[in-house]
Amino acid sequence: MANEQGYLVAVIGAGPAGLYAARELASKGAKVVIFNRDIKPGGLAEYGIYYDKYKMKEGLRKQFRRILSTPGIVYLGHITVGQDLTLDDLRDLGFQALLVTTGAQGTKRLNIPGEDLTGVYHAKEIVYHYNHLPPYSQQDFAIGRKVAIIGVGNVMADIATWLVKDKRVDEVYAVARRGPFEVKFDKKEFARFARNLDLDDFEREIERIKDRLAPGQDPEAAKQHILGMMAKAKETGSPTVFRFRFLSSPKAILGDEQGRVKGLELADTRLVWKGERTRPEYTGTSYVLDVDTVIFSIGDRVDPNFGLPLEWNAYATNPEPRFPVDGISYEAYDPDQKQPIEGVFVAGWARNPSDGLVGIARKDGERAAQAVWQYLQTLPPTAVNLDALVDTIQAKVSKPVITWEQVQKLEAIERAEAEKRGLPEFKFDSNAAMLAALGLA
Numbered sequence: 232m233a234n235e236q237g238y239l240v241a242v243i244g245a246g247p248a249g250l251y252a253a254r255e256l257a258s259k260g261a262k263v264v265i266f267n268r269d270i271k272p273g274g275l276a277e278y279g280i281y282y283d284k285y286k287m288k289e290g291l292r293k294q295f296r297r298i299l300s301t302p303g304i305v306y307l308g309h310i311t312v313g314q315d316l317t318l319d320d321l322r323d324l325g326f327q328a329l330l331v332t333t334g335a336q337g338t339k340r341l342n343i344p345g346e347d348l349t350g351v352y353h354a355k356e357i358v359y360h361y362n363h364l365p366p367y368s369q370q371d372f373a374i375g376r377k378v379a380i381i382g383v384g385n386v387m388a389d390i391a392t393w394l395v396k397d398k399r400v401d402e403v404y405a406v407a408r409r410g411p412f413e414v415k416f417d418k419k420e421f422a423r424f425a426r427n428l429d430l431d432d433f434e435r436e437i438e439r440i441k442d443r444l445a446p447g448q449d450p451e452a453a454k455q456h457i458l459g460m461m462a463k464a465k466e467t468g469s470p471t472v473f474r475f476r477f478l479s480s481p482k483a484i485l486g487d488e489q490g491r492v493k494g495l496e497l498a499d500t501r502l503v504w505k506g507e508r509t510r511p512e513y514t515g516t517s518y519v520l521d522v523d524t525v526i527f528s529i530g531d532r533v534d535p536n537f538g539l540p541l542e543w544n545a546y547a548t549n550p551e552p553r554f555p556v557d558g559i560s561y562e563a564y565d566p567d568q569k570q571p572i573e574g575v576f577v578a579g580w581a582r583n584p585s586d587g588l589v590g591i592a593r594k595d596g597e598r599a600a601q602a603v604w605q606y607l608q609t610l611p612p613t614a615v616n617l618d619a620l621v622d623t624i625q626a627k628v629s630k631p632v633i634t635w636e637q638v639q640k641l642e643a644i645e646r647a648e649a650e651k652r653g654l655p656e657f658k659f660d661s662n663a664a665m666l667a668a669l670g671l672a
């Protein structure tokens with residue numbers, strides 16, 4: 232391909248935010264190279280969304296396939312920016328703008344004693360594991376028989392579904408600092424395992440917390456709020472018992488002599504009103520839950536080692552954006568220097584970790600692409616030769632770089648394998664196996 236005049240953008244991360252951003256940029260005429268850590272694209276749409284939502288996931292893959300087949304968009308998988316190539320390398324390669332859509336790859340910690348014990352995990356590791364993302368797919372998680380999940384959102388519901396239906400553990404506890412009215416999961420997600428709720432224990436739990444609900448919160452209504460979500464729940468056939476522990480805040484994880492979890496100490500809370508929302512306050516008492524595994528499902532944070540400054544759990548953005556879209560700032564920012572980082576933009580869960588569903592990440596990516604486009608209009612177009620650029624990148628990265636053609640080949644091999652094994656889906660569990668299937672190892 233000969234040199235063309237145009238704008239050259241690197242999108243880092245091929246989750247929904249990055250993919251829809253790439254489409255938006257390409258539709259405006261920019262040339263886009265997508266760099267992705269994983270061999271396959273999709274991010275959490277591929278490796279986060281529960282594995283048996285086959286129809287939903289295939290629908291998203293179809294859209295992603297269309298995007299990745301668009302002229303002017305190049306996909307390069309198996310490249311971790313920050314490790315295999317730095318942001319400066321990308322600038323040196325001629326990219327005029329860098330859009331970071333790497334999601335929230337870091338983990339949040341509560342900094343309580345015992346967080347490093349065997350049997351303590353973070354939700355993302357587990358969802359990556361059961362969705363076959365290397366290296367988590369190969370990791371042996373020491374899930375015991377009695378598991379506490381900290382958090383009561385949809386991710387908790389996914390993990391509980393896996394523990395109830397696949398692992399068939401004895402007991403699962405969902406632990407919340409607030410009460411039944413404040414649970415964050417959707418009815419549909421709860422319905423997948425709600426039949427396993429221990430109803431006697433639930434009655435006792437409401438009785439235990441009823442005097443500590445926020446003023447005006449009716450215990451009977453609180454009970455019905457949860458039970459009302461069970462109407463369409465189907466039997467799971469699993470013996471697992473599911474229980475809630477409300478108004479309970481993790482205080483310490485207790486370990487045995489082998490360094491394995493043997494209990495979770497929870498501080499009792501009571502709810503008070505703060506404006507329209509409730510806030511938990513400690514009562515000064517605590518109790519120990521008899522569990523051997525603790526899974527944190529409290530949201531994520533971005534990777535602190537990526538190479539961009541953080542603000543709280545996200546990459547910092549310019550508080551006074553030069554290229555706002557719908558009032559939102561997408562420009563990366565250095566809070567120490569009090570300056571935007573020239574030409575670098577962030578979107579999706581990298582900008583706002585754990586924020587909602589694919590549709591929200593998509594919208595965020597599209598808006599960020601508009602911000603990038605505004606920025607590009609301040610620069611002259613450059614000479615772009617995508618084929619030569621890909622060759623240069625391949626030569627610079629000391630491992631196989633995976634193209635979109637190769638991803639399609641891999642998907643075809645996996646589909647054939649699924650058919651052969653009579654499975655709804657098959658995924659290779661390691662990068663080595665994927666590379667071998669492609670004849671690259």
Ligand SMILES: Cc1cc2nc3c(=O)[nH]c(=O)nc-3n(C[C@H](O)[C@H](O)[C@H](O)COP(=O)(O)OP(=O)(O)OC[C@H]3O[C@@H](n4cnc5c(N)ncnc54)[C@H](O)[C@@H]3O)c2cc1C
Nearest residue numbers: 244246247248268274275279312333334579580588589592
């Ligand atoms: C457990 C779970 C279940 C969910 N279920 C649903 C659901 O049922 N329905 C729904 O609509 N939404 C669901 N979501 C939400 C949805 O997955 C997210 O909204 C969306 O994927 C976020 O998109 P993103 O592009 O910002 O980040 P991600 O999807 O996380 O994509 C980030 C991409 O960046 C890449 N990357 C990371 N670091 C680097 C690096 N250094 N260099 C290069 N590439 C890098 C990763 O490989 C990945 O491809 C779920 C989320 C979770 C966690």
